[in-house]
Amino acid sequence: MxxxxxxxxxxxxxxxxxxxxxxxxxxxxxxxxxxVEHDRRFMLLKVQPDGAYSQSPRHDLRCYSINVLTENIQITYFPECALFHQRLDGSDIVVAYRVPSPPIFTPETPEQQTELRVPLAPKLEDRELVEVSVGLSPTIAYRMGYPYDQWFTGCFGFEAILVYIGDKGRExxxxxxxxxxxxxxxxxxxxxxxxxxxxxxxxxxxxxxxxxxxxxxxxxxxxxxxxxxxxxxxxxxxxxxxxxxxxxxxxxxxxxxxxxxxxxxxxxxxxxxxxxxxxxxxxxxxxxxxxxxxxxxxxxxxxxxxxxxxxxxxxxxxxxxxxxxxxxxxxxxxxxxxxxxxxxxxxxxxxxxxxxxxxxxxxxxxxxxxxxxxxxxxxxxxxxxxxxxxxx
Incomplete structure (x- = not known):
């Protein structure tokens, strides 16, 4: 060259x-x-209908909570991720879902018509810990819980949870x-x-x-x-x-x-x-x-x-x-x-x-x-x- x-x-x-x-x-x-500051400090995980977090053989998606497995929600396998738009407003991330035409699923849910505010630096005390692996590099993350899980579940049409990397890191x-x-x-x-x-x-x-x-x-x-x-x-x-x-x-x-x-x-x-x-x-x-x-x-x-x-x-x-x-x-x-x-x-x-x-x-x-x-x-x-x- x-x-x-x-x-x-x-x-x-x-x-x-x-x-x-x-x-x-x-x-x-x-x-x-x-x-980059504020970049990819949160991630979403999918939950199976029977209540156990799911495991996918497609890639490095195996993650663990106290007793269960999780699956990373990544745009490669969940293209509907593109419908979620993010912006920063002060100390919050504001997330909005835009219903496509035709919609991914029906009937539409109330969450799809509202915005969700997620604090950029949420408090860590008393949060459930979840083991997460990305690119074969594991870490411990904090589960955000209600109302974040409920909002994403309503928008995706399947049960999902939001986790935060907080003071942890991945090698x-x-x-x-x-x-x-x-x-x-x-x-x-x-x-x-x-x-x-x-x-x-x-x-x-x-x-x-x-x-x-x-x-x-x-x-x-x-x-x-x-x-x-x-x-x-x-x-x-x-x-x-x-x-x-x-x-x-x-x-x-x-x-x-x-x-x-x-x-x-x-x-x-x-x-x-x-x-x-x-x-x-x-x-x-x-x-x-x-x-x-x-x-x-x-x-x-x-x-x-x-x-x-x-x-x-x-x-x-x-x-x-x-x-x-x-x-x-x-x-x-x-x-x-x-x-x-x-x-x-x-x-x-x-x-x-x-x-x-x-x-x-x-x-x-x-x-x-x-x-x-x-x-x-x-x-x-x-x-x-x-x-x-x-x-x-």
Whole structure:
């Protein structure tokens, strides 16, 4: 991949306070080590009709309460999640459900015509604890209870519960930036997927020595799947839109990004952002309009699933060509040797650790960014990273 300088900027920012529900666009955001502030700190779980929480073999959806199993409600398997819209109002998340035409189920319920207010920082005392697992990384969460469970149950048409991560966290299992950087510095580049896997999995020899474990605090997540942030490119989105019939454009929200970038308006043709160029980005630098500069480490590709086929207005798989976008991307975007059956769109990112010889600053753990901030590629790879999440 040729190395060149591109004038880019952040064009959109999104957060998802309640995991898998509709995206919330914001103009400014605070990047924390574990997530964007307020991002995916709540999640929904499905309850079986007999009162036991259900278990799904489809993915890593097994979760446990005191005596029972739960199933994560994720848009991949519950496309009606797209019908829930979120906004922030002071110290609350306000959630509204929009009944599609035709409705998902009938008769409609009173909850579907009301809004629900969820405190961003609810009290934790006396709440039931629920064990939850996302991406094979477990944690303990707090059950929100009434009236939240009742409202979501009325909107979904099946019994659901809302949980909050609170003061807990989930371990990052692979693609940690410290391990990633350490491996790149210490090892010569090798061909093949084995060398890429060992770069991320300590048991196979990459990063994560006892010395580094003691030196660095454990990397944590909220209910985000793999990493704190997901970065996508408008240039790649335009390439996806070209695969659709004339007059149809792919909606970036189907890819559920946190940070969307594009080339700066007025850039010369030689400085234009090229589709799929982000496959080779190892590090980005964000220049704030206030003058500050911070780095993001991009350590893994985002392999896609059927969620990108969902009609966001109807809460169902899309009809026509937009309903087979995943299949269209299968033709030429299965480019990750470690995740061969999932087409890639976007890159997972972390706040970058200090460079060799640098001391960690207080503001390295909280970074404020905004739509319009300049963003530049400060490290490029001459190969694509390879997926190395633990198998289940």
């Amino acid at each position: 040729s190395k060149r300088y591109i004038n880019m900027k952040i064009t959109e920012l999104y957060i998802y306070p309640i995991k898998s529900l509709g995206p919330l666009p914001v103009q400014r955001a605070r990047l924390l080590r574990e997530s 990052v299992l692979a693609h940690k930036p410290r391990d990633h950087y350490l491996w790149r510095q210490q090892q010569p580049r090798q061909n093949g997927w084995i060398s890429s896997i060992t770069a991320h999995v300590p048991s196979l020899g990459g990063g994560g020595s006892e010395r580094n474990k003691k030196k660095n605090e454990p990397d944590q997540l909220t209910f985000n799947d793999i990493a704190p942030f997901l970065v996508t490119s408008r240039a790649s989105l335009r390439d996806v839109s070209k695969r659709l019939p004339k007059g149809e454009d792919m909606d970036i929200r189907r890819f559920r990004p946190n940070i969307v970038v594009d080339d700066d308006t007025g850039s010369s043709d030689s400085d234009k952002l090229v589709a799929w160029e982000e496959d080779y980005w190892g590090e980005l630098s964000v220049t704030q309009r206030t003058g500050g500069e911070h780095r993001l480490a991009l350590t893994a590709n985002c392999g896609r699933c059927v969620s990108i086929n969902v009609d966001l207005d109807k809460g169902r798989p899309s009809e026509g060509e937009s309903g087979i976008v995943l299949k269209k991307l299968m033709a030429d975007r299965r480019v990750d040797e470690g995740n061969k059956y999932a087409p890639v769109f976007g890159r997972y990112a972390f706040l970058a650790p200090p460079r060799e010889g640098e001391r960690e600053r207080d503001d390295d753990n909280v970074v404020e960014i905004a739509v319009g901030d300049e963003i530049h590629v400060t490290k490029r790879l001459d190969y694509r990273d390879s997926w190395a999440w633990p198998k289940y």
